[in-house]
Amino acid sequence: MAAKRRQTAQQEHAADVSIYVAAGGEESVQRVITAVYAVTKKLDQWYVRQFADLDLTQGEWSVLASLARAGDTCLTPSQLADLSNVAPSSMTHRLDKMGGRGLLQRRPDESNRTRTLVSLTKDGWALFSAAVRESNVVESDTLRDLSDAERHELARLLEIVIAGLDDIDA
Amino acid sequence: MAAKRRQTAQQEHAADVSIYVAAGGEESVQRVITAVYAVTKKLDQWYVRQFADLDLTQGEWSVLASLARAGDTCLTPSQLADLSNVAPSSMTHRLDKMGGRGLLQRRPDESNRTRTLVSLTKDGWALFSAAVRESNVVESDTLRDLSDAERHELARLLEIVIAGLDDIDA
DNA sequence: ATCGAATATTTCGTCATCGAAGTTCGATTT
DNA sequence: AAATCGAACTTCGATGACGAAATATTCGAT
Incomplete structure (x- = not known):
């Protein structure tokens, strides 16, 4: 069951990306952006529940x-x-x-x-x-399938994106 | 000016992470999660403005x-x-x-x-x-400093995270 | 078959949020 | 030095969101 869900989560994400591509988005862009929002949406759900304990x-x-x-x-x-x-x-x-x-x-x-x-x-x-x-509890759980090297690489790539964010508005 | 801001954005992010670590978070976790939210926060701002055109x-x-x-x-x-x-x-x-x-x-x-x-x-x-x-316009701009290989790697790492998300609630 | 529990949706009262106008203070111009 | 423009914060009226109760339908049990 866990294995099945693990597959379907990837499949669902791939299907979602193809929808955005069909609507006119670029594949290499949508694949990243959709994934980022899939993560934050789930995190947001947990934050609401956890923060409720702290009012x-x-x-x-x-x-x-x-x-x-x-x-x-x-x-x-x-x-x-x-x-x-x-x-x-x-x-x-x-x-x-x-x-x-x-x-x-x-x-x-x-x-x-x-x-x-x-x-x-x-x-x-x-x-x-x-x-x-x-928060660190669920956040740590979220990244549990990533090795230290992978976390480092993920952070590095995101930091490249962050470095360019402020230059876009102009 | 652009170069200066590019440095400070990274520095700010590093400083933010150290705050979360000082408050009790793990470094390898906070570095990733904080970066993810830095990206989505900026994207959310643009979405609001762009979607306003479409009511x-x-x-x-x-x-x-x-x-x-x-x-x-x-x-x-x-x-x-x-x-x-x-x-x-x-x-x-x-x-x-x-x-x-x-x-x-x-x-x-x-x-x-x-x-x-x-x-x-x-x-x-x-x-x-x-x-x-x-949306694809700003999203594409957001990833402009990433090569195709880096986008692929970023997507791959995020998809590992996504694959494990559903198993956490239980 | 009928009654009770569970589910899905919609109202209803309350609080949060927004945009616009109002108020107070600071800065620049004349 | 007076006046006008601009900036920062707050009030105000209206819209959106939430939780709880109400309604309607299905499913299970006696």
């Missing part, structure tokens, strides 16, 4: 991760909205809610009082850390 | 793609909800709206009248095809 939505997770990645640098609501792919007006309420839970704090920027600076509290970082450790 | 939201795109991938097989609202990572109750209104635009049709399943069968119309498939062809 965390994907949107709140995005804010938490953005602030954690910024380190000591405070971020403004606008920056957080951009990083979270969300409208600035949506960020207002989200920050209100997360601030109410004590996960972050807002303080006015003294040098420019139109800006607000957002930073993680100790509780916020603790929740981020807990979420990372929980 | 298509990401949710509607998900329905369109699911039905197209199913080919001749009709899907039920529940199946579409699962495939779109959305609640069944949300799918009802989404199908109403898309049906009103003539993109799909709902008909009762004669063999089991609790079920409803959804299928793409000709207009629906045309819109799917148009969206694929538009």
